[in-house]
Amino acid sequence: MNREVAIVLTIENSAGIINIGSLMMSILEHTNADDVVKFYVLVNGDIDDDGKKILKKIKWYYSNCLINCVDIQKCIEIKRGEVTCEELDGYYRILCPELIDEDECFCLGSNIIVKRDLTSLYERKIKDGCSIAGVRSLEATWDNATNENLQTALGLDNLKQYIYSDVLLLNLNRMRQENFVGESITLLKNTPSLTFQNLINKVLFGKIDYLPLQYNVSNEYFLCIETWYTEIYTEEELYYADQFPVIVRFGHLQPWVNSRQRGSDIWWRYAEQLLEPQLIGQLKNLEKRESGSSLKVSLLGESKKYKSIVIFGFTKLGKDILDFLMDEGVEKIRCFCDNSMEKRDQLYRGMKVELLEQLKFNLQDTLFINVSQRAYNSIDNQLLRFGIQYENIFHFMNKKNIQYYMTLDDKYYRQELQWIKEREGDYNVDILNLPLEELEKMLKAKEPGEAVKYLIDKYWMNTWFLAPGRIS
Template sequence: MKKIKDLKNIVLLVLSIFFVFIIYILIARCNNAKPNENTKHVLNENTKKTTEEDINLKYVPIVISTNNNYIYPAVVSMTSLLENSDKSVFYKIHVFVSNEFSEKNKDKLLWLETKYKNCCLEFVDMKNMFNDAFVSGHVTKETYFRLKIPSILSEEKKCIYLDVDTIISKDLYELYSFNIEKYYIAGVPDRIRGIKDKERENNLGVPLNRYINAGVLLFNLEKCRVSNIEMQFEKFINERKEISLHDQDTINAVCYDGIFDLPFKFNVQLCCDLSNESPKGVIKKEWDEGIENPVIIHYPGTKPWNSLTWYATKWWVYAKHTPYIEEIRLKYKHSH
């Protein structure tokens, strides 16, 4: 009997050690990719407790930038991402914010962790970074935050960046899986500015068919760090005090010889009427597929929460999936 009891104790001990090991792996998984200590950014520690099955999930790091005024578009965009995600894919969402971002709005985003098991959120306080950067129109300093991704996600090899004026219609593991080993970055040709603006080509020295939209990007973070791309971004911004398209011009000018063109379906830009004619830089077959079966819908022009535009009803569908639909309706009551 004593031997049986001892055997049971040994089995219990082994199981306990195994369980502790599993918990350690899960916590490490959610807390990896912390920023380089030299950046001195503060992370929000209120991250979701993962469950035992998460250890077998595929992993995709996502980065978004937002502010207090864009909290609802950010929530709706991430809701669409997780509603349409493959549950075998785990999304770690890094939210880049300035120090003005309220705790109340952090809580609005953290709601996602309570509804979706395959995600966790981490807030990166960018403090006063880019306070002196050139901004115009509806563009704010937060648009520049993406330029710091390589150093902040210092332990990641790749990541996806998304503007928050987007709706994600399908899982993004296909996008994340593109082989861009030889490139700094991957993106979709810009719908308008890469086609018509000859002046931009002359000013930036970027061929029109190499000019991408910066609203959806796949970063090769390892190559960006090796080539010190962030320093080149900073140099370009300092030399061009009033670049007309801000971070997008910066990315295209610095990285143009290391850009991989993504299929149009990964950034269907609704900034104009979607005619049957595909823009230069976009293959007709890819254009048709993108229109018929978009993976990411992007609203770089007229916003769906402000007026009725192409696919505006789709944005409101995902707004209704959030617990903030009445607040959203009240804020944008003139458009819905």
């Protein structure tokens, strides 16, 4: 077939190679061996030795790729002091028409993974009169104050043409003719806080073509696909996005921070081919640390104030907290406490489970970490009645957010339900004593009882387990 596809990727520094490496592998795996993929990596500075090793491995796996690293520092006109942005590399894409010697190219963000061949889309020409093509934004169609303010700030007649910036097809010739780079930089200097996505939608308003939804399917809205309003997406688009997504966009957490989200397993498969074992271990430790990270930081701070630590609750979460504290070098942990006689004298990492009445050391200088998720009030009251001061009690609420469940891969549903069952098991709700299969049936019932409704609402089950088309 001998087609050539140009793809621009941007990273703020050499460390970003870790992220785009998996993306590059996913593109190449789904590209015909006779086709050539020309990667242009825009980076601030030189690629370090570790980054070069990753790129060398990619070329070893796939001989049909060319990788050209462009040091943006040598030609960039945007300075950090002039642009307030969390990810400066997003703005590097503005310079594509000047830096990339091609007629057209893909411009991809680093928070995506490719699941099917892109070359057919590359051959789809952007329609006449347009400089860019992207997938229309669902959020921009919502009738709310945020969009009203955005429309006013951008000075646009409407937001119906507004597109996402993660997956773009650029007509570089036309963008050069229209002086896109010069106009964009002038706009940025006058409005330095403008995001790249807002910038392209303002500068190129009226010159935007649309890509099918399957080329930018967001993890966070994936389960809502069948109920999306079809004013901007046709039913055919929704079907193909649901059944045959080409590009999946990760949620607000990257795959190494949340490996249970849809598409993360693909990212990790490529990462394990490219990265050294030591780095893989570091990334997995990062995910472990980021789980409830802000609360864990607070817990570490509190642990320094006391001579002894007791974890109240011999549960999976209690064990996870012990692992975290020990891994952080905390040596003050004395034992677990639990009201279950069946758990008494059990051991985990050398720590015994004891009843509260058995504790013989100075409890006034002891931090009690209450890991109960449903019965925390009764545990707090038990400790207070026993003479423990309220300030000595640290309640660890390990509640996951709605984005976690919305992006959760289907294959983890049963594990998550089991975890919920175990987590809520210290509260007297009869349904939690049922086998998991029976609990599933009750959750899916047309008229669930109050206890079932409580679980559905607390864990946003209508966004994942009970979402349309996703009932296992």
